[in-house]
Amino acid sequence: MSKKYIEFINLVKTINELRAIEMLLEWDQQTYMPAQGVKDRALQLSTLSTLIHDKLTSKKMGNFLEELQKPKVQEKLSKQQKANVREIAWEYHRAKAVPSKLVKEISKTKSESFNKWCKAKNKSDFKIFLPFFEKIVDLKKQEAEAIGYEEKLYDAFLDGFEPGFKSSEVENLFSGLEKKLVKIVSKIVEKGERPPTSFVKCGFPIDLQKKFNLELARKIGFDFERGRVDEAMHPFTAGTLHDTRITTRYDEKDIRPALFATIHEGGHALYEQGFLEEHYGTPMAQPVSFGIHESQSRMWENFIGRGMAFWQYFYPRLKKFFPKQFKDRSSEEFYFAINDVWPSLIRVQADEVTYNLHILLRYEIESAMFEDALEPRDTPQVWNEKIEKFFNLEVPNDSQGVLQDVHWSEGYFGYFPTYTLGNLYAAQFFFKAKKELPKLDEKIGKGEFSLILNWLRENIHYKGRLLRANDLVKEVTGKPLDDDFFISYIKEKFGKIYGF
Numbered sequence: 001m002s003k004k005y006i007e008f009i010n011l012v013k014t015i016n017e018l019r020a021i022e023m024l025l026e027w028d029q030q031t032y033m034p035a036q037g038v039k040d041r042a043l044q045l046s047t048l049s050t051l052i053h054d055k056l057t058s059k060k061m062g063n064f065l066e067e068l069q070k071p072k073v074q075e076k077l078s079k080q081q082k083a084n085v086r087e088i089a090w091e092y093h094r095a096k097a098v099p100s101k102l103v104k105e106i107s108k109t110k111s112e113s114f115n116k117w118c119k120a121k122n123k124s125d126f127k128i129f130l131p132f133f134e135k136i137v138d139l140k141k142q143e144a145e146a147i148g149y150e151e152k153l154y155d156a157f158l159d160g161f162e163p164g165f166k167s168s169e170v171e172n173l174f175s176g177l178e179k180k181l182v183k184i185v186s187k188i189v190e191k192g193e194r195p196p197t198s199f200v201k202c203g204f205p206i207d208l209q210k211k212f213n214l215e216l217a218r219k220i221g222f223d224f225e226r227g228r229v230d231e232a233m234h235p236f237t238a239g240t241l242h243d244t245r246i247t248t249r250y251d252e253k254d255i256r257p258a259l260f261a262t263i264h265e266g267g268h269a270l271y272e273q274g275f276l277e278e279h280y281g282t283p284m285a286q287p288v289s290f291g292i293h294e295s296q297s298r299m300w301e302n303f304i305g306r307g308m309a310f311w312q313y314f315y316p317r318l319k320k321f322f323p324k325q326f327k328d329r330s331s332e333e334f335y336f337a338i339n340d341v342w343p344s345l346i347r348v349q350a351d352e353v354t355y356n357l358h359i360l361l362r363y364e365i366e367s368a369m370f371e372d373a374l375e376p377r378d379t380p381q382v383w384n385e386k387i388e389k390f391f392n393l394e395v396p397n398d399s400q401g402v403l404q405d406v407h408w409s410e411g412y413f414g415y416f417p418t419y420t421l422g423n424l425y426a427a428q429f430f431f432k433a434k435k436e437l438p439k440l441d442e443k444i445g446k447g448e449f450s451l452i453l454n455w456l457r458e459n460i461h462y463k464g465r466l467l468r469a470n471d472l473v474k475e476v477t478g479k480p481l482d483d484d485f486f487i488s489y490i491k492e493k494f495g496k497i498y499g500f
């Protein structure tokens with residue numbers, strides 16, 4: 001290994017150690033930190049992010065990258081080393097491109113705009129948020145111009161979350177998906193029959209829920225020697241290979257939120273815990289993209305965790321924890337209750353079918369705004385029209401409409417599409433896994449998860465950021481990303497449940 005490469009990787013590892021510290025501070029902030037700690041924490045995080053930015057954009061890093069990208073030097077690097085250089089060069093470019101004055105202005109505006117969004121949401125008054133929304137959109141346009149893009153300005157945002165992905169590709173996938181999903185949802189609504197769900201929301205003591213959820217996390221493969229499960233208002237996963245923190249959320253009435261938050265975050269955690277030791281601290285031991293990360297959580301949550309086989313194993317165990325609540329209720333009834341599909345206003349409460357329409361709506365608004373085809377002030381109206389078109393529902397106020405998510409107030413544009421991309425990747429990966437593992441359902445029904453986990457390890461986790469998302473999908477499944485896999489899965493599963 002060349003001396004230059006070793007020095008480069010040492011710098012990369014230092015940066016990633018700082019990032020791991022940053023993540024741990026954020027985890028603490030959302031779990032155990034006392035309220036007043038927020039003042040110190042904001043300063044600590046800002047100091048850290050400056051430090052990370054300075055190291056990443058340093059002259060030293062620039063020189064390493066210049067040297068390591070020379071064709072003669074590249075020839076001598078392994079494909080894993082090349083991937084590390086490519087990925088850090090990409091990070092370097094994105095960090096370096098934006099002038100520090102603009103970075104500071106965005107960060108200042110973000111926190112003001114977040115505060116106004118909270119107020120606006122509480123009072124359901126979009127006008128309070130609008131001036132800050134306009135400002136953040138404008139600043140983000142400047143940022144995108146600074147970063148650069150090939151086709152559309154929106155590509156610059158998308159590339160930050162889903163490296164290499166272009167809006168034109170998303171556009172292609174999503175326009176077909178929308179029509180197909182609207183059709184499926186209207187079929188379900190026409191049938192008009194919803195499964196009984198009262199027995200899954202009749203009260204479940206939280207201490208018992210906790211015990212069950214921890215057991216569940218352990219059973220699917222979460223390694224407690226290298227991680228923890230705690231609670232947070234908005235569940236998330238943070239961490240590194242040897243210390244992965246997941247959070248879940250307990251509802252005293254309803255058993256479902258905690259179960260599926262635990263499985264979802266567990267899926268994220270299995271990815272983090274699944275990188276190879278030898279690549280620790282480098283891009284080769286990091287997730288490919290937000291969408292691929294989400295494909296892991298969604299696969300566990302929906303494709304596995306909302307499947308019949310999964311509850312064949314877990315339902316009798318759940319019943320032992322809550323014998324009264326589930327008395328005279330079969331595993332089929334439970335399966336229906338966790339697969340209740342119905343149009344609703346709020347994204348975070350949506351089921352696995354309608355969820356994607358919530359995402360498409362946000363994507364369409366974002367991309368129109370950044371093509372100057374839509375003004376921020378007109379977003380509530382467009383939002384409400386789309387909800388009517390997709391779900392035949394009326395939005396009673398902006399809190400339950402355009403103001404429901406925090407993302408835009410903090411300038412996270414290009415992030416929403418990764419949720420649906422995650423579902424599409426998951427469907428395509430899962431289709432392939434089932435084909436290669438004919439005994440998969442049988443094993444899951446017996447509570448044996450190592451078959452699927454090892455498949456994910458071999459095909460996805462061990463590869464780190466070796467390939468970009470599109471290439472990974474092609475390598476694993478033999479085909480480029482296609483929404484057919486997702487639509488077939490939805491049609492087959494919910495056609496059976498709802499009889500269409």
Ligand code: CO
Nearest residue numbers: 264268294297
């Ligand atoms: Co997730």
